[in-house]
Structure formats: structure tokens, C-alpha cells
Amino acid sequence: MSEVFAVGIGQTEVGEHWDRSLRQLGAAAARAALADAGTDRVDALYVGNMLAGDLSGQHHLGPLIAEHAGLLGIEAVAVEAACGSGGAAFRTAFLAVASGHVEAALVVGVEKMTDRPGKEVTQGLVTAADADFESQIGLSFVAINALLMRRYLLEHRVSRDDFAPFIVNAHANAVHNPMAMYRFAVSAAEFSRQAMVADPISVLDSSPVCDGAAAVLLCSRDRARGLGRNAARVRACTVGTDTIALHDRRDPLELAAAVRSSRRAYELAGIQPRDIDLFEAHDAFSIMTALSLEAAGFAERGRGVAFGASGAIAIDGDLPLSTMGGLKARGHPVGATGVYQIAEVLLQLRGEAGQNQVKNATLGMAQNIGGSGATVVTTVLEAVR
């Protein structure tokens, strides 16, 4: 159970990259992370991806990205947990380094979603849900989240306008993130007047379809010492799961996988939710932000939305949220998202978050969610100063 350190970060801009292929995006993020860490020595590569088979006719991303990143021959595999693939790949790399068998492991999350028609993307995304009992009856992934949000509105007696602070905050933070897809502000009034995509979800509740890749280099304490600067320690990285179908859950408004994953992470790190200095939530849809805040212990059940309205989620608040724009405004290239989240936490811990810098950020947490909550990966990182 050796300690594990994060020593390099790489990101491509999130957006519609019609001039850059899947492999080019993945390799670019990989090379950027290696350059950031100042090393070319990597023992293993873990690729987080969900849709390359469906949208690019390409499986087998391990050797493909290794080769194109200049790492021909190294151990390389892909890890898949729907929209939680990036976090799951990070967890796999973490275990590899912790085992002592791998000294330096590169995690690359990559997704290319904009080359195919929207219908194919929709069909691809819903493979995160239960094929036999959810997608088979016509549910899309937006529709599944709409069911969840409607239930939240009814059970907790809030309105959809109450979710506005999450969207306003995410867009405000994205303005200063050069990697973000939507670098513009959105007001609560604009949010309020949006047309529905799947009632009560509007386009501004939803993260965009996009392309992007992010990478993080993990290594042992010895290797981290050799590389010197800017290391952060992985205090915990945990995976919890739940039923894949929403209707099989005892309580659809409790993200049981997030509860399991968060509790275990706090236990391993020996901390409480109040010790966390910033939180990268999986705001694929605004309902997920509220549920994640509640499951992770930052807000009481049904109070996630009120927590958003309290001002606590601002960069200078008690729990800065989606500090670089979140899935909503930085963008959500699905299999890459979990790695973007962790890269952003690392930027904060290194004091490199620019105008979005959270003061004295020491402990940061990312929560990456697959499907409607069937997989949740929670990662807690600590600055090493």
C-alpha cells in the first residue's frame, strides 16, 4: 500500500475538434502531462473512454494512445465505467502504483463525440443505462435525468429556477478557464427562460456534447521526489456502485454509490466533509449537482439546491464548486471528464488556477459519476508543500 503522488497534468481545450482525431487528442493530453512532469519514463497507461467503439469504430485505445503519445510498447489498457470512465481509469492507475509493480502510470481520459450525428451520440450515451429495461423502452439519458429532477422538485418542494445558482456559478468560472468550451457568463434570468429539452431539464441544465482529452501522471514517492516540483498526494480514490437502472433503487434521490464512495474516501483520508477546500462535482445535469452535494455530505438531504443558493459554492465561499466551469461549462467529453476534474483539483492545489484560484487550497475532492449513479468515483487530493 505505497503512497501515490500526482506529478503531471495535461489538457486539451474542450470543444468541437473537427480537425483533431481521437488519437491526436489523447496523445496531446498525454504529451502535455509528461512535459508538465518533466519526464518521459512511464511504465503503464490507463485510458478512460466510453464511446470510441460506438462513435469512432475504434476499440483498443490502450496501445493506440500509447503509440501516438510516443510510448510504444508499454503496458496500456482502457477502463470503462460510462461517464465515470475517467475516474475509474485514475483509480486503476492509483492501484497500479500503490501495488509497487508500476512506478509511474499515466491516466488519459479521451472522448470524441462530435464527428457523428446527434442521434448516434444519444444512442451511445444511453448505453450507460440498463439496455434491457431503460433504453429498450425508449428512455434517453436526458429523460432519465429528467425523471430524477422531477421527483426532486416534487419531493423537496423546490422549483426548477432554484437550480440557477449552479449554472450561473459554473459559467462564471468557465470564463477564466482557457480549456473551457463555454467561456461566457449566464444569468439566472437566462436560465429561467430556457425552453425544455426534457421537462424539467432545459438546455442550460445540460452539459454539452463535445471532444477533449485530459491526462494526469501518477507515481511512487521515490519517483515524485526525483521529479521535484508540484506533486500532490492522492489521499483516497474510491469506487462505489449501485443498481444500473434507476427504477431498481430503493430511494432514487439518494445516490447510494456516492454515499458509499464518499464515506470510504473520508475514512481512508481520515477527514470530514468540512475539511474539503473545493469540490469538483459531476454536474452533467444540474440535478446531479444537488444529489452529489447531498450524498457526499456537504448538504442535508433535499438541501443541495439551497446550499447552491447560499453563496457557499463561489470561489471565495465555504465550498467552491466546479471551479473551472464544471461539466456544464468546461464541457463533458464523457470518458475524459473524470480526468479533467482531477486535473482541475490539481491546478487548484498547485496554486495555478489563475483568476479562479481558491485561496489556501490544501484538500480538493472530485466526484465522477457513471450513468444515473451506478458508478461513483471519489478522489481526494492533498497539496504537498
Add this chain to the structure above:
Amino acid sequence: MSEVFAVGIGQTEVGEHWDRSLRQLGAAAARAALADAGTDRVDALYVGNMLAGDLSGQHHLGPLIAEHAGLLGIEAVAVEAACGSGGAAFRTAFLAVASGHVEAALVVGVEKMTDRPGKEVTQGLVTAADADFESQIGLSFVAINALLMRRYLLEHRVSRDDFAPFIVNAHANAVHNPMAMYRFAVSAAEFSRQAMVADPISVLDSSPVCDGAAAVLLCSRDRARGLGRNAARVRACTVGTDTIALHDRRDPLELAAAVRSSRRAYELAGIQPRDIDLFEAHDAFSIMTALSLEAAGFAERGRGVAFGASGAIAIDGDLPLSTMGGLKARGHPVGATGVYQIAEVLLQLRGEAGQNQVKNATLGMAQNIGGSGATVVTTVLEAVR
């Protein structure tokens, strides 16, 4: 770097399971492995699968199989390395247990290929190759192997009939394997008169499209002691990679990823090829058997086919090969294959291989190949008596 032990095996019969779904197959193998080990306590599940997204509209197999195997809530992710997915999932589980963070990890390889038309299966399988430079120009996966085999015939001056011993051996061994798809013998004469699928590959050079699932439970030394019987030690499990496209390789007839992976495995285990008592090769096509034997150091370059003809590969030979029928006759449910291979090695080491038992089997090796050799996972297991 804790030691890792294999304590449970589960398999479903390989075949056309029109009455059993993807999740049912995966869960059945998982339950069988837990029953075999005599435990229900598992910390993590690693699912090897390649084509569920393409052929079943279902990603996110980690939580899906966990839930249906009665393991709701545990850590669970899917690992993908094309036809090497099963071996890659085993490697991931091995690292998880070796890290000390996971005490017992279940590996499930599962594939459901027969529910969709052949054209879709062909399109799915070729996603293991380079989408931009191989499948894009119309190469199928059989065609890629035919190119390799033709080159072998020309360069090493052998005939396609010389490959017959591999096929005769695999089918002879499958007769006594209750899990095998093709439990019938094939003669060299029958092999010789087959019509071509993609010249020089005939249907009898090729493994079948099929469904199946296999599982292995791995655990720490402490847990293995608690469970008692039938443990085997994982002496090495290594992953090597190569260029994804055949045409990018310096020498297409050398499986460089297999050379890397085998050498590292021998080094870690402190053994030589001659110490291996039986070898489960990745005989998806007969050309792969020859190349794998050569890359793993069992035969000189160009002598793999002669090695097959020497009698060494029989159950009572120097290196019993594909002892339960191999991919050719047990069947090749692609993402499950690597786990079937390891389960079969374990049966041999436990002395439970029935009429196919290799006498005094102490060290067994499995080699699982993804694509035309871009990923190779080599696993060496040792009987604990």
C-alpha cells in the same frame, strides 16, 4: 507488492446462448467462481468485455454484473483491450490485490456475440484494429490475419497444411471439455480440404463467434489461507503492447508485444520457457498459435509450425497446448477468452482437468492477445500444494 492467489473458478458453457443474456452469463460465471471458492466476500469486480456496447447497446458492465451476481454496491469497472480484455481485467485485479487496497477481487470475462447479424459482429471485431488505416480501407479482422499467415507461408516456406496439428490438437482436447463449443475431433485431412474464408485462412483456421463467460477469484495470502483448498499463486501477469496497425510494425512476423510480455513474465517469475508445464495459446487463428509459440520462446522464429508437428503440444508432450480446446474449439467469446484461458490453467494446476489432465502440472502459462498483436497479456500461475 503483496502476493496474489487464485482461489475460485467459474465458467459457463461456450456456445450460442439464445436463451441467456449478457448479464445472466456474466452473473452465472461470477456465482460459480464464488461457490467454488466458498465465499461471498468480494471487494472489487473487474469485467473483461469488448463488444457489449456494439452488440448489446450496453456499456457500464461493472455495476451491471456486480448487481446481477449479488454483489450490489462493490467497486466494479470494465477493462477493455480488444480480444485481450479478459487477460487485461485479470491483470487489473492482480494489481488491485497486490496493492493491499483490495483483499479479494473477482475477474469476470463475458461476451455475447450471437444475438446480432454477422455483419455487425464483423464490424465490431475490426474495432480491435486501426480504424483510420485498417478497417477504413475495408480490412476485416480475418483479412488482417490472412495477410499475416500469407507472409508466414512465404517467408518461412511452409504450406497451410502444416498448420493442421494445431487444429487437430485443439479439437481433440475439446472433446473432453464440458464447457467447449465444439466437442468433436477434426482430422488433418478435413482441415486440408476446407474452403477458404480469406485465403489462406479456412473456417478451420478460425475460432468461432460465440457467447460465454468465465470468472476467477483472486485474493491476498491471508484470505487464501482462510479459504483453504485449491489456491494457485500468480507468479507473473504482464502486459506488453505494440503498434495497433499491422503495417506499422518493423517485422510483422514477430509479435513484439508478446516478446515483451513473455520476457518480463519469465524475469518476474525467475523461470525459463522450459519450466512451463502447459501453455494456453491465443489460437484465434492458427497463424496466431505459431507466432505466439515463437514470441514466447517455445520455438525458434519460423519453427512454430514444426513445433506443432513434433508432438510436443499433446497432453503428454513437452508443452501441452490449448489443453481444453483453445479458442479454436472451446470457443472465443472475445472479451471472456483471457479468463477462460486462466481458468483452464487453474484446472490443470488443481488436477481437475479430467481426461485432459497434464501430469504433475506445476507451472502453467496463458497468453491472451488483443488485435493482431497490439496487446499481449502473459500470465504464469503456479500450483500451491
